[in-house]
Amino acid sequence: MGEIQLMKGNEAIAEAAIRAGCDAYFGYPITPQSEILEYLAAANPEKRTGMIVLQAESELAAINMVYGAAAAGKKVMTTSSSPGISLMQEGLSYMAGAQLPGVIVNVVRGGPGLGTIQPSQSDYFQSTKGGGHGDYRLLVLAPASVQEMSDHVKLAFDLAFKYRNPVLILTDGLIGQMMEKVELFDPVPRSKTLPDWAACGKKGRPHNIITSLHLDAYEHEKMNQKLKEKYALMQKNEVRYETYYCEDADYLIVAYGASARISQKTVTLARNRGIKLGLLRPITLFPFPSEAIARLAAQLNGILSVEMSHGQMVEDVLLATRQYPALRVEHFGRFGGVVHTPEEILEAFIKLFIQLN
Amino acid sequence: MGEIQLMKGNEAIAEAAIRAGCDAYFGYPITPQSEILEYLAAANPEKRTGMIVLQAESELAAINMVYGAAAAGKKVMTTSSSPGISLMQEGLSYMAGAQLPGVIVNVVRGGPGLGTIQPSQSDYFQSTKGGGHGDYRLLVLAPASVQEMSDHVKLAFDLAFKYRNPVLILTDGLIGQMMEKVELFDPVPRSKTLPDWAACGKKGRPHNIITSLHLDAYEHEKMNQKLKEKYALMQKNEVRYETYYCEDADYLIVAYGASARISQKTVTLARNRGIKLGLLRPITLFPFPSEAIARLAAQLNGILSVEMSHGQMVEDVLLATRQYPALRVEHFGRFGGVVHTPEEILEAFIKLFIQLN
Amino acid sequence: MESTDIIKPENLVYKRSRLMTEQPLSYCPGCGHGTVTNLIAEVIEELGIESEVIGIAPVGCAVTVYDFIAIDWIGAAHGRATAVATAVKRVLPDRYVFTYQGDGDLAAIGTAETIHACNRGENITIIFVNNGIYGMTGGQMAPTTLEGMKTSTCPYGRDVNMQGPPIDITRMIAVLSGTYYVTRQAVHTPAAVRKTKKALLKAFELQKTNKGVSFIEIVSNCNSGWKMSPVDANRWMEEKMFKIYPLGDIKVDGKMLV
Amino acid sequence: MESTDIIKPENLVYKRSRLMTEQPLSYCPGCGHGTVTNLIAEVIEELGIESEVIGIAPVGCAVTVYDFIAIDWIGAAHGRATAVATAVKRVLPDRYVFTYQGDGDLAAIGTAETIHACNRGENITIIFVNNGIYGMTGGQMAPTTLEGMKTSTCPYGRDVNMQGPPIDITRMIAVLSGTYYVTRQAVHTPAAVRKTKKALLKAFELQKTNKGVSFIEIVSNCNSGWKMSPVDANRWMEEKMFKIYPLGDIKVDGKMLV
Amino acid sequence: MTDEIIIAGFGGQGVLSMGKIMAYAGMMQEMYVSWMPSYGPEMRGGTANVTVILSEEPVSSPILRNYDTAIILSQQALDKFEPLVRKGGTLLYDSNGIIRVPQRNDIQIYSIDAAAEAARLKSLRTYNMIMLGAYLRLKPLLKIDNVQSAIKKSIPARYHHLFEENMKALDRGMKMIEEVLCH
């Protein structure tokens, strides 16, 4: 069994990065995730594993540093929160276009604009549909506990290199700031070799070029076709989700991250009242567990998408259940930094699905 | 009748801004839209109307200049192309959060990354779902001709001030670079008064504050609720679209902008072959003409969403037709800078819908 | 100490500016931001320009300064205050426009906007509170953090070999011909406060003459971030900060002082 | 002119670097970018470091320089080359890392990244081609455009009152202690080319000593953007550009020259 | 058994570390625990509070609207959290500086003068341990052994003398509340 610790989600991310053999971290302070950079600065990973930690002059610089280290074939991470992630959109599009691996963590706070520093889930669209320009996708992981904050970092690096694609960990101020128990995985040594596509000095091979530019549109279309196929492959192979009381469910909550852990309690409350409510928690937001939801749809009377937002993931739930037009799919969520309680989710659920029936 | 000219789409945008009484333009060069700034620089609008034209040091600076001039109550515009628009995502989120009017033009090129400078429609998600952080929406207009490049600028300013929301004109290198006939609207004088919410010196009233910050989450949720209602109002009142041969259509193409004008020819080709194909062209992408599509859905055997992208708008078409699960909705589009021909759209359509049936 | 005979309107020699709202300042006890905020209000009041002035608030501890001074304000995105100010001044050239920014805001993320607004010679006043740290976010290293100084992101002290030396952005912009008046002040003693107030008065007055940027750096304490008492923080500031950021005018009437 | 007796391997005194690929350069006829590109290849070849060097390409006319010199390259986003280089050098400290950037890239959109990489003293070489214009996008005004000079976005000439004067970013970064060698060169005459080559050699060699940034500005023509013949453009450059951007070393061995 | 606790006061009073010790002790006895601070700009010299949940079941939300127990260290905190204690819940506060005492009669209310006691012990920073001691006596969920280990864990090795001081304070807190309880 790994080392047990009581840790903040943010700290777990930082410690996991060191343990996952991350080569470099570049970041810029922003609440509610500054503990990640602070933990890394204090942990002195340069001594522990040789990992580089550098505070950049901005998020813009940070994501382009990530681009650089990734282009050199290294395991690299950055973290920020909503406004800072918006500043990275050009860089993320470049990484996707140049097919570079890398881990980006968004500890979401309430937007739009400067908004509030309280937790939110309103960056779902940006994360899953591509906030930057062009046809690209990030692989998006949504941890729901401090444990997963740690585990997903390792998973994210693996997936990033498997697909040569940036992986986004979409979490929020609630999970970032809370402490709970975490079992840390054993450290993985930093890689001593560099991938053969990396721009790291061309010793013994033709020169490598990392770029997302193709002046010729047909060339560029070919590249885009390759990306399209890659995203399809992710959809085929990388869907991850968890179900809870779904076998006999008449109703389903779909919720990720913080909303999922809160909704789990709602399920208990509902079951106590004799309502057969289940929970499906997407762990990957892209690829989205559409098929799993569709499989359940036949048995369901209704689905509630619970998100701390105006309702974004609900569109993916609607798309997933297109074959069931009679199935009501609704959204409930507090937003703008307010976190819903299990009880109010239940109330909303009853109002939407039970009282009206 | 207004003045008739042969103009590039980009030039039409610039000339229309001057005529619409725009107070200020801030921008940064990028292909394929640099003609807008160049036209404005040459037209000397400072003399013509007093309009300010300033080349910013970056798109980041430009969007924040737009934010500033808008906060001061002025009619302001910026233009860019895909990578530059990605850099503006934080600023756009701030504008939406602070409820500022302003016109942003994206002359899209192929992405992701540096991509290519050839035309594309792959920034649909970014534009319509919010590429920046937080729950917000831009009102998105999609001109399909040089004439509309001119007309939409005026419309965009009107809508921006009506809703105190940024309006995005989503066009592409094809329409930006092409010349065709345009009838210019008569110049509107620049406004002499400033809106009462503007931060422009508090003469005779309590002081105004333009901000998107609410430290208290409940305050911020209230603000978000207001935004949500505003977006719902737009969905109610501002949907715009055009239909072409839809009355008796068995099949429908949904396409906007450049793809729509190309698809119009496809409709003719199909009709010539006895296929009852129609075209619905969304003019507003947000709000999306979902109801109009749903109304047609009952009579249709299939819908083809034609976009120069991997398939983005097709999700909105699928959502619009949820009540018709048997209705096949497919996407066709060249991408990465390649523009489809009317003929290849027809071929794709026949392959997808006719041969298989 | 009963002194009711003194407390009469005609004996009043100092009270806070009428432009200050009732809202208590959000700054930590003893923070220089409070003094700077009040001085700005006093200067605007004295110049009688409260209806013609637009302040651009930063993201930093002064983010809610708009709640404290009753003038029109625009809250800028982190680092972009000078871009916002550029636009406001260009569209409203007869107004007074100023930014209020911290060192992270102005000299890290906002470097490009700062330098280019100064290079263009925008007719604005830039008020720059340099406390050598990111106060608002909890005391991280700023570009202006001193060598060896400990912050939450350089807990073993800033290592100039890894993170570079503290940057003197004020000297960098002073060489640009777009800046007309550049000075470095402080607010830790009554004398310093009086000087800073004069500098602020001058800076605002200069906007009428359209001569370019007036730039007031104020070296200030962040006692919370530095983890010192306010009094100790000011002492440390005098000892350490002023060595790297010496007070005084840098450029006057468009001319560099040597 | 038949000279077959001279054309023998043993008589060869100059041919283009073997590191240059067969791909014809995409630059306009007579553009200084071509000479700079070739010089970089020559210097890398001479130093024998082709397997240990990573170039960071800009967005600008040199965007496809990676097709011309057969070394490992990374194409950066517009303006971000020094941020990319920072990371590459930090994760691969034993490699040679350099950026190749234009004036729009380095001194407009990339200002913050340029200044902070220089301030941190990254051990990289920055090669900065200053042609006073945005060449690639069709000749728009750059921050370095001369006063009165006409470009497509200042068709009546740059008005310094509205757009600011040309910025001398090289002097600005030279005062930072993170830069060790800063020089301004050109490539319009054989003598200038030889000097530039020496400067480049020195810049790359310095990377071994870990002393910080070596920064080579090369004042160059953009005859297309300037709308002149190449020969006229070089003449105009000598007359006008060198006045504002005088050639020569600015900082050597970490010391400013006066 | 479960306890959903808010600890609230000013920054510098040791609110966060008190919570962390409780969560750590809970974790050692195989409870599900969570610790969730209020975070943000209000930290600056202002209020500080943390929600600690000690539970037999997995914790859903670490942010709560209502609490079983409130441990209150300032007037502001009292004003804010008194109404949020669940009916039948417990409110423990330090009487120092409290000018408006709690009014509810549907909850258990206890107060001790911990600040004064810490001053008397000449160990101002063990103030929070006095409050913790009082809590432990009121709600005996956490085993003292585990609390002791948690405190040890939270003090850097080189400050070991502080450990003794802290334990003494903990003990004082328990005693003080006993006196109150005996009334």
Next chain:
Amino acid sequence: MTDEIIIAGFGGQGVLSMGKIMAYAGMMQEMYVSWMPSYGPEMRGGTANVTVILSEEPVSSPILRNYDTAIILSQQALDKFEPLVRKGGTLLYDSNGIIRVPQRNDIQIYSIDAAAEAARLKSLRTYNMIMLGAYLRLKPLLKIDNVQSAIKKSIPARYHHLFEENMKALDRGMKMIEEVLCH
């Protein structure tokens, strides 16, 4: 009648303005017209080309894969566009500098030595007008009056002498192609 035209050569040969004059003339006679340049970095000293559509119907895509007419001013352009002319279409090229002549026999091919003629006329920049004249004679869609107005419009007032030169070149082009046609 409709003509879908590609005009291709080097930057500086007046390719874009020739296209613009054609589109403008078409617009004046109430045709639907579009003018679409290739744009981008290859403009730098390299190739330049423009697609002009003159049509009785609204123009769908201004970008085409195939053309009715190709007006070709360089070898590179000839190599690229010869295969893209529709069967039965027209290819008009300037013979100057052409070392590999067109090979297709399913299209009409014409060539004139416009560059030499322009040199002879001592009016190098009217080169494109010679080609335009030849086109107008080959495909009589556009009325000369309208072309004349379009040329006038495209020349700044202060350069009015250039107008005469241009008209002369236009005329020369028509004559030259007539000579070819008479063969």
Next chain:
Amino acid sequence: MAIEGTVVVEIDRCKGCGLCIEACPQHVLDFADSKVNIKGYRYVVLTSAGCTGCTNCAIVCPDRVLTIYRKKEA
């Protein structure tokens, strides 16, 4: 007369930073003995006569807690 000036303290605005105490040339300011205001801060009071109304304390006070009066020379 000894008292030439005096200070009015808005107690609940004071944050107890002590900067005014440090700045007073007459040393007539100090914290009110171990008392705190509504926000829990120690706060400042005039502890003895001798205030000259010089305003030093007021202008270094970040929170402008202090209002100063000075008797006009008759």
Next chain:
Amino acid sequence: MAIEGTVVVEIDRCKGCGLCIEACPQHVLDFADSKVNIKGYRYVVLTSAGCTGCTNCAIVCPDRVLTIYRKKEA
């Protein structure tokens, strides 16, 4: 012997910018009379004897069109 050096021109690489002509101290380079290369550019040739193989032309040529040979002093 008069010819000490010579130049080999890769004609199709030349862009006709003329910088080498300008740079040659011997004035032995010029454009080939009204001819163009495959890309339509005028190109440079050695027009007379006198090349010293100084390499000036080669190193100012942005496209490195020219290869230079110089006879070794015997």
